[in-house]
Amino acid sequence: MSQPFSTVDRRQVLQGIGAATLAAAAPRALRAQNRSDVVVIGAGLSGLAAALILQEAGLNVRVIEGRQRVGGRVLSYRSLPGSPEAGGTSFGPGYARLVDAARTHGVGLVNLGPVLRYYGQRELFLDGEHVPASAWADHPRNPFPAAARETLPWRFMGGFLAQNNPLKTTDAWVDPAHADLDVSLFDFLKSRGLSDEIINLTYNVEPTHGSSAHDVSALMMLFVTSFIGAQRALAVPGQAPFLTAEGGNQAIPEAMAAALSNEVELGRSVEAIRSEDDQAEVHCTDGQVYKADRVVCTVPCSVLRRIKLDPILTGPQARAVQTLDSQIINQAHMVAKSPFWEKDGIDPNIFSDGLVCSLVAEHKAKDPAEVSSLTAWIRGHDAALLDQMPTDQAKAAIIADIERMRPAAKGQLEIVEYKSWYRDPFSSGDWAVWQPGQVSTLAAQLAAPNGRIHFCGEHTAISNRGMEGAMESGERAAFEVLSAA
Numbered sequence: 001m002s003q004p005f006s007t008v009d010r011r012q013v014l015q016g017i018g019a020a021t022l023a024a025a026a027p028r029a030l031r032a033q034n035r036s037d038v039v040v041i042g043a044g045l046s047g048l049a050a051a052l053i054l055q056e057a058g059l060n061v062r063v064i065e066g067r068q069r070v071g072g073r074v075l076s077y078r079s080l081p082g083s084p085e086a087g088g089t090s091f092g093p094g095y096a097r098l099v100d101a102a103r104t105h106g107v108g109l110v111n112l113g114p115v116l117r118y119y120g121q122r123e124l125f126l127d128g129e130h131v132p133a134s135a136w137a138d139h140p141r142n143p144f145p146a147a148a149r150e151t152l153p154w155r156f157m158g159g160f161l162a163q164n165n166p167l168k169t170t171d172a173w174v175d176p177a178h179a180d181l182d183v184s185l186f187d188f189l190k191s192r193g194l195s196d197e198i199i200n201l202t203y204n205v206e207p208t209h210g211s212s213a214h215d216v217s218a219l220m221m222l223f224v225t226s227f228i229g230a231q232r233a234l235a236v237p238g239q240a241p242f243l244t245a246e247g248g249n250q251a252i253p254e255a256m257a258a259a260l261s262n263e264v265e266l267g268r269s270v271e272a273i274r275s276e277d278d279q280a281e282v283h284c285t286d287g288q289v290y291k292a293d294r295v296v297c298t299v300p301c302s303v304l305r306r307i308k309l310d311p312i313l314t315g316p317q318a319r320a321v322q323t324l325d326s327q328i329i330n331q332a333h334m335v336a337k338s339p340f341w342e343k344d345g346i347d348p349n350i351f352s353d354g355l356v357c358s359l360v361a362e363h364k365a366k367d368p369a370e371v372s373s374l375t376a377w378i379r380g381h382d383a384a385l386l387d388q389m390p391t392d393q394a395k396a397a398i399i400a401d402i403e404r405m406r407p408a409a410k411g412q413l414e415i416v417e418y419k420s421w422y423r424d425p426f427s428s429g430d431w432a433v434w435q436p437g438q439v440s441t442l443a444a445q446l447a448a449p450n451g452r453i454h455f456c457g458e459h460t461a462i463s464n465r466g467m468e469g470a471m472e473s474g475e476r477a478a479f480e481v482l483s484a485a
């Protein structure tokens, strides 16, 4: 995997740039209260990573955040046993920046090795009916050719993409040489011999990106595949490639925020950003105005397109911000009044072509075997359907879907937390979803600075995805600011 700097190199570079910047900044002693060297919009991982680097370089940094909490799309539900994750779920030892941030700021890490086997097993439900693994090979809905008929649907796509991935490095997806792969995932899979039935069952039923294989770029999915492969390769031999943070992953951004000299200003929702010749201004919906030499804006495109920018964006960058979508995902976090899975005698985890495409039994208690809570995932078109319902109706639909599949669960589930990432105005969805044709035409321009405004966030990451992508992008934006100062 290609990464711009190792941790050690990064610190050395930072010291060099920081010294020069400090010298330049020294005469500017007293400042009005609402003026700083840099304003960072958003206290998610990318914003906090950028702010800490800029602070380390000696700049006066102010982080403003629309929500009443830090962490952004990293959200741990402490109201439930084991603090299950509603956002950034897990990460690997290869998440160098995130792991470094946890260590630097005193957050303990939990290796998921001992509980991994509980997450691997799933029960298959098609049209509401349970299909035992032993009956799958001969089942009429099994679309696989003879050699693959034992394969369970959720085990297929990752391996198939890995075997058919021409990208050699994680950043190769933005190389114009691969523009021919910027077609729909569906077309890519068909050209590699998969049937419509296989694509439907192994991707559309539980779409990780978009709502179906038709509306996502194969190039982006191959990037995802390369990143997962690189993470596996970087895992410590003999240890599981999955980690979480003690107390929930949100503990990492919280500890990063606590290391800032200026406290994060919560509840400041930005509505406009202006870049002028000698300064930049950030306007909030409550009338507060912040002034700074530079602004780092971390919000996803689905939110950025509602923020007024002056000067306006133009060309491919404007098109990217207006059209790059964010994944629609809803989750219900539940506790079970009784272990209904002991009553119906099958694993609590579900893969289904119904509303709840995935039910996950969390194992976050002291005893690894104990089910601490259950998480229902709803994605794509089904999540969009729930978003049209009042919350109570959406919750009832989720419970009804599970009870239909598993009568033993009747009356046993209580939804403690329900999250629609799309209906959350500070994210308007989950991770960025590149549609066919968007990568090759828009990706190169997406993060270009607009005057004194610099952009970052996981959607602008080149070599990493998810939480590590956010950290990578924050680091890149911080160095951009330092080189511009």
Ligand SMILES: Cc1cc2nc3c(=O)[nH]c(=O)nc-3n(C[C@H](O)[C@H](O)[C@H](O)COP(=O)(O)OP(=O)(O)OC[C@H]3O[C@@H](n4cnc5c(N)ncnc54)[C@H](O)[C@@H]3O)c2cc1C
Residues within 6 Å of the ligand: 041, 042, 043, 044, 045, 046, 047, 064, 065, 066, 067, 070, 071, 072, 073, 074, 086, 087, 088, 089, 090, 091, 268, 269, 270, 271, 298, 299, 300, 303, 307, 329, 421, 425, 426, 427, 430, 431, 456, 457, 458, 459, 465, 466, 467, 468, 470
């Ligand atoms: C359900 C789910 C599962 C995930 N699973 C994983 C996983 O297993 N592994 C992984 O690596 N990643 C995962 N991710 C992705 C990961 O959490 C994100 O990529 C990452 O946290 C994004 O960080 P960011 O800083 O780019 O954006 P954000 O965290 O969204 O930060 C942007 C910040 O800006 C703030 N903001 C937005 N608008 C405004 C405004 N107008 N004014 C002021 N502030 C504003 C937001 O409140 C937010 O705090 C998952 C995400 C979700 C939602």
